[in-house]
Amino acid sequence: MSIQRIETGARMSQAVVHGSTAYLAGQVAKGASVTEQTSAILAEIDRLLAAVGSDKTKLLSTTIYLSDMSTFAEMNAVWDGWVAAGHTPARATVEAALATPEFKVEIVVVAAI
Template sequence: MSIKRIEVGPRMSQAVVHGSVVYLAGQVAKGDSVAAQTQAVLADIDALLAQAGTDKTKILTATIYLSDMSTFGEMNAVWDKWVSPGNTPARATVEAALATPEYKVEIVVTAAI
């Protein structure tokens, strides 16, 4: 079975397709708020999924990392407008220290093709 890598860098690929599954790296974005960062991250996820030949209706799992769990509602307000009704993935949300203090949210998804 072949492996396709998308947006390959020296440390990691932004997405890897194996068989009928695409695995995305954790997506982060700059922005002044959790809402702004979440919107940017979800747009990046849409773009990566499109490059892999799929879309958000096929997301199987999502793991969301928040630097501060008190922003859970703010992130969810953006997520709820974006996620495909009737196609919601299995999801976990956890609080974690992210790569740098400027990042407030990181999202990892796995999707079917």
């Protein structure tokens, strides 16, 4: 079975397709708030899913990393408006130190194609 890599760099690919599954790298975005970062991240996830022939209705699992769990409701307000009703993935949300202090949210998704 072949492996397709999308937007491959020296350290990582933004997406990897194996069989009928797409694995997206953790997505982060600049922005002053969790709301802004989450919105930008979800737009990038939409773009990457489209690039591999998928969309948010085919999400299998999601892991969301927050630099501060007190922003859980703020992130969920954006997430709930984006995720497709009836197509919610298995999901975990955890607090973690992210790559740099400017990042407040990182989202990783796995989707079917």
